[in-house]
Amino acid sequence: MIEVLYFAWVRERIGTPRETVETDAETVQALVDQLRAREPRYAAAFQDLSALRVAVDQELTDFTAPLAGAREVAFFPPMTGG
């Protein structure tokens, strides 16, 4: 079980800010593949991973990151603060 969070247009495209996902994915990439297979809205949101950033347990990382022991994964576009 892992909490998956979405922000900005990723949240809008998927239609929810967060959900609990039952998964055996060992990496972020494997989780993305499982989500893509769910429904077209996920496939649309994860179409181009170069347009996305990912954080595992609130630390920026990349799509090859392992999920062992992770509680929270967040997907979002490049950040635009300041």
Add this chain to the structure above:
Amino acid sequence: MRVRVQADPFDLGAEANAFVARQKGAQAGAIVTFTGIVRDIADGLDVMEIEHYPGMTERALDAIIDQAHQRWPLADAFVLHRYGRMHVDEAIMMVATAARHRKDAFEAAEFLMDYLKSRAPFWKKEHSAQNAAWVAAREEDETALNRWSD
């Protein structure tokens, strides 16, 4: 306090004065503040909406401030960033740095700005009467980070 993330507007003068006051005795001869203000857009901006990632936002800003302290001999550094809805000419965020000399204070303030623009989890959405669009990250914001990598 090094980081504050809030929806409410803030009083730049009061924040700057509070930052100066807490440097008493620190031999901080130089204090720099930067403030980001909501700009208008071609369509006419009704509302600037800023989304953030509660929890990660504070951690990311704190980590960026740690890095600034490692790179420059700072007496203090502070970041205040708003989220939620704001209008043209309102202040979005501010950074303040204090150091013995101005070069360190200026450089650290620029470093904090460059990093928080593309490494702190904030996303801007511009609402006009006709349209609402997420602001795209700019290539030059990413390249601005390169000058700090050595």
